[in-house]
Amino acid sequence: MSKVAVIMGSKSDLPVMQDAIDILKALNIDVYVDIVSAHRTPEKMFDFGMHAHTRGISVIIAGAGGAAHLPGMVASLSPLPVIGVPVKSSNSIDGWDSVLSILQMPGGVPVATVALNGAKNAGILAAQIIGASNQNVQDAIITYKEGLKTKVIESSKDLN
Amino acid sequence: MSKVAVIMGSKSDLPVMQDAIDILKALNIDVYVDIVSAHRTPEKMFDFGMHAHTRGISVIIAGAGGAAHLPGMVASLSPLPVIGVPVKSSNSIDGWDSVLSILQMPGGVPVATVALNGAKNAGILAAQIIGASNQNVQDAIITYKEGLKTKVIESSKDLN
Amino acid sequence: MSKVAVIMGSKSDLPVMQDAIDILKALNIDVYVDIVSAHRTPEKMFDFGMHAHTRGISVIIAGAGGAAHLPGMVASLSPLPVIGVPVKSSNSIDGWDSVLSILQMPGGVPVATVALNGAKNAGILAAQIIGASNQNVQDAIITYKEGLKTKVIESSKDLN
Amino acid sequence: MSKVAVIMGSKSDLPVMQDAIDILKALNIDVYVDIVSAHRTPEKMFDFGMHAHTRGISVIIAGAGGAAHLPGMVASLSPLPVIGVPVKSSNSIDGWDSVLSILQMPGGVPVATVALNGAKNAGILAAQIIGASNQNVQDAIITYKEGLKTKVIESSKDLN
């Protein structure tokens, strides 16, 4: 079955990126996790980007902070859809740096960017991508969304 | 075969969104185009979002400017992956409004956001999503990327 | 008599939105409170927006954070004046996302936006709207403003 | 019947503010227009703000650019609902100055802020405020919104 790779630029990004891993597992999707730094391990990134689509991976989720080049570079190397998670790192300028360096990719090399620290949504988006050709996964997403709805309805009881 | 819907909030967004349509056609992917305004035709948007996945559509591309609610609302209504294109409309505050109102979706409801006016990348991303489970489309993307490479190599001749 | 609806995208917005409820009650105006999420309960939002004006509601206050679509979508569905409260939620980019996605509505569908976390002012504005055709409520506002004045005058005593 | 005042800080704001006047006239609402500068005619502003509610005015629309103090100061002086239109003037810093100096009012003194240069929406909002207690005006708004819908539907024909 399809597998999703969740990679990040530094182990310090793991607390944020764990949300992607958790939701994918909850949706019964295989996950491969790795630390791949664009700036400190460029060869590893190169190898990962070049070969991911030949190693059973269908979607790549890449998280990084600051001048975040990992998602865009992997998107440059791979034909797979790449989802970018801007991480608000410690010396970030309020997160603007990671958002803009992931989002504003030039024509030809898209990165599917989610919200700042939005790793959970990256996981759901990866599932939706798999669900686009897999009815079971799409059904799991429909069920998941019903659950969101129910929680909101519950939370609104006894308000008036 | 999979079909991609390209919708936009106003016909004035068409010059920007045409790039998505063109690249999808160049990649031999079926496209459905429509004007669906979150704020002026909410019922049409509702109907579209609720039923797109039952009408042969695999991926939705939604473009909008200003307080751009169309991509997020369609993402709320559909289990399909939704790609959002922030359009820099005339009274936009430098595009920040459309970028942030598409990107910063709450947990549970992702929108795959591309660059400001990045409709071409939205089209490529949609193709990559289809290519994740369709070898022919993935091969077309690999060929497309080779073409990008060749153009850059050509452009650098005779520089020194 | 006129009633004001105070809705919000998530129960986590209630600590901010409570200020609107409190000031409306202090001004003797009926309040209806509900959790209505644009992204997780779109059908409920649709039903609320379509019918609020036929259920005795005169003004709607809607609070939401991040890519905040609730105020604008309700404004799209209802002929009533809608007041939007940008809530500074946890993963917000300093509040800019909620401010811009509420404020920058396209021509035809206004949202009366107040300051970031400005739920108290949303309540006062709703009262002013009712007071525009109700002398008692307008008098209550005049009295309230006199109170503000008195407090400032008091606070400036003994300064020199 | 209710009358709406449309005031602005400078005659150079008139091309923007005319949209408010036009839509109000189209909705058969009486309009009073004046130039009232917070910084150059403070006494006139004071007189206007103190007495507008005793001169048959129900809603005030105030437009200004740069460090835009007119909407907030009139809101401080009047018990009426005040709608603020941030105008993007020539030396504005991309409109941020007028947006923030109108929107971010302190607790107790709301301004109903609309989008940058959003005078048309200010006019519609004023009509909605009057319509909150006037069925004819509310019906006119419902009809107006139907017209918006029809235009979008028309514009989407012949696209595929």
Place this chain on the structure above:
Amino acid sequence: MSKVAVIMGSKSDLPVMQDAIDILKALNIDVYVDIVSAHRTPEKMFDFGMHAHTRGISVIIAGAGGAAHLPGMVASLSPLPVIGVPVKSSNSIDGWDSVLSILQMPGGVPVATVALNGAKNAGILAAQIIGASNQNVQDAIITYKEGLKTKVIESSKDLN
């Protein structure tokens, strides 16, 4: 002798504004302190602005946060030089709102703006203004600046 007025929109601004009072007293300049709210006590502000120059005041320092209208409105009412201190208040959008609503005054009505929370510099600037025509005060400023220099020189000892 010349007197400097230090006014502020709310008593909650006093911890910031105290720096202006302290440095002025240290430079032996008379200070008048008051709470004057543009939005809650407009009449008091009007009276203060119209008459300050006839009551022995030479320079006005005005501090305010959020949509900060006090410095600009006092500048509109008085022929005296007005120094504006943007205060970073609790619901401020990172201070941008107070900075821009004080700084970006229209042609004809300047406010001498200092840094965010820069009340100390406002006090020094007021002293420099008085010192422009008063040799004793100018000499006190020269001495003060020598003191700054000495402290830096001291702090750099023993570094290598």
Place this chain on the structure above:
Amino acid sequence: MSKVAVIMGSKSDLPVMQDAIDILKALNIDVYVDIVSAHRTPEKMFDFGMHAHTRGISVIIAGAGGAAHLPGMVASLSPLPVIGVPVKSSNSIDGWDSVLSILQMPGGVPVATVALNGAKNAGILAAQIIGASNQNVQDAIITYKEGLKTKVIESSKDLN
């Protein structure tokens, strides 16, 4: 009598800075004009800053764009009040660079900052500073402000 120095970092700033010169001449105040670049003529700047107060100058107006260091450096060198004009130069990032590098001076060394390209207001502020100890100049300012008022009143005729 008091003299105002108007200096700027480059002759290309003169079209903006001319407004300061013009209004000062209109108010019968002596003006000294010079090009003094912090980055290209640091010695000249040093000499100017150290000696201006001994050469009959009472107030310094300094305009510069981009990383604008001229106003702050002159303020560091001189005991006189220094007014800074942020100039929106060609490669400026929307003027934010010049605004922030002039405004955000550290404690001890104020610059009286005016609006982006606000040279006219710099001239008026310089006149107000002189007027703080010179009744004739203060009267000229009062007359000037009356003129502003009259123009607004004139412009509002025939509007209704």
Place this chain on the structure above:
Amino acid sequence: MSKVAVIMGSKSDLPVMQDAIDILKALNIDVYVDIVSAHRTPEKMFDFGMHAHTRGISVIIAGAGGAAHLPGMVASLSPLPVIGVPVKSSNSIDGWDSVLSILQMPGGVPVATVALNGAKNAGILAAQIIGASNQNVQDAIITYKEGLKTKVIESSKDLN
């Protein structure tokens, strides 16, 4: 002798980057020019970055726009000093994207960032770096700076 490489992500960056080439040639420094796209020719970039220091190059200048990854990726691959030039490309968000994605590099991998479109300064900085160990080049820089000074002095004649 030392050689400076001037690379850029796209031939459309050449009009901006030409300033670096010109000033380096004027200072008699050898220049190597190439188009190297991080996203479209990642292998070429990899090869360039890995080997530049073994091919007689001492300093690398890299210009790119939008999500500008070229300077940072080359800095990751090379032990040489890398100067980054943020280019304001057509769909850039006012240049913020290129500035932040070049400037905000993580610890360990610096990029020497210059101003938006500041290719001329990149050239001068490269010369200064070479001049740090080459007296002739340092002397040429001293002479160049004297020339800047002379031009400013000339431009200030006949102003008063």
Place this chain on the structure above:
Amino acid sequence: MSKVAVIMGSKSDLPVMQDAIDILKALNIDVYVDIVSAHRTPEKMFDFGMHAHTRGISVIIAGAGGAAHLPGMVASLSPLPVIGVPVKSSNSIDGWDSVLSILQMPGGVPVATVALNGAKNAGILAAQIIGASNQNVQDAIITYKEGLKTKVIESSKDLN
């Protein structure tokens, strides 16, 4: 051998700037440390900038916060390469002020700007500059970068 000067505007910048000193010492490069304030000790800054290149210094690292003029002014005075470190000081507007007032230097006077609080990268960049003409230092940098790589590889073990 070459020496690097690390200067900063205030002793309060030392905790940030210490990272530059530490990495330079770890790379066996001589360091000279001093407090030099552009605004409080302009003569000392002048003397330092004019003579650093004649006192055995090859590269200058200058850190400052707020309206940060030290790096640019030293760059104006010295023919040496100057690296600027924007320090996020206490009253900074999120660091934007120091970033922009260091980065946006005018043509002719570059500052090699690193990330907000990026003193460690400033130290590495200084070493790279020395390494451009010193094989031992370049080798030390290559070794340092290998160390970064190893740490990332280590950190990614046991993840799956």
